[in-house]
Amino acid sequence: MPMQQATTTTPLFVADLTPNRRMSTAGIWLAAGLALLLFAAPGLLLLAPGTMPVMIVLALAAGGVVTGLYLGLRQGKRRERITVWAEQVEWEVTDRRGARTLRRFDPATARLMLTRDAYERTTAIQMRDGDELCELGAFMSPEDKSSFAKALGTALRRARS
Incomplete structure (x- = not known):
């Protein structure tokens, strides 16, 4: 009987972001x-x-x-997955062709930056770690960006503590 390794840690936060496929x-x-x-x-x-x-x-x-x-x-294949662990933040991007890119950030040094418009709606969510700046969920609506940024910020604070 094959042995399986059990994961003893669970992520603090996991989000799968997909673009809205509604017709314009x-x-x-x-x-x-x-x-x-x-x-x-x-x-x-x-x-x-x-x-x-x-x-x-x-x-x-x-x-x-x-x-x-x-x-x-x-x-249809485009998506982003953000996973916040106690020791790292993983950001996996899948483009339209299905190619995947994985980036990792240290929660202690990573900073979440929000760009807002004149009406205080979130227009961009960016993760900065040193010189690297990545925009998360660029395809989301301002309402979705706002709630996602709040949840991600809470998870990052929990990872730092």
Whole structure:
């Protein structure tokens, strides 16, 4: 029977950040226009003597739908994972292609820096450790950044104590 090593420590904080995959207003208008074009294309049969213009319009609309879906789902693999341990902070970034990058920070020397706008909304969360400055969760909304920064700051204070 194989032996398994049990982990005796648990992280103080773990967060998996993923981009919002909701369609933007421009994307909704584009999808509605393409759908309207798809539904109206068979009506062109009544206006055109041949079927070739209808087939071209259908092919263009179908190509637009496929392109829109591809562009909308392209960010599906992008994510960030922040883990705060008592002795280190790990920040693992997975880009759109699936390539992973891991950075480690010392909680005693790492500083959490927040950038705020005129309305006191958090616009950027940055982690500074020496000369290295990394932006965390750049794809998040200001409300999400604010609550994430509060939780991460609490975890960093617990790691320092």
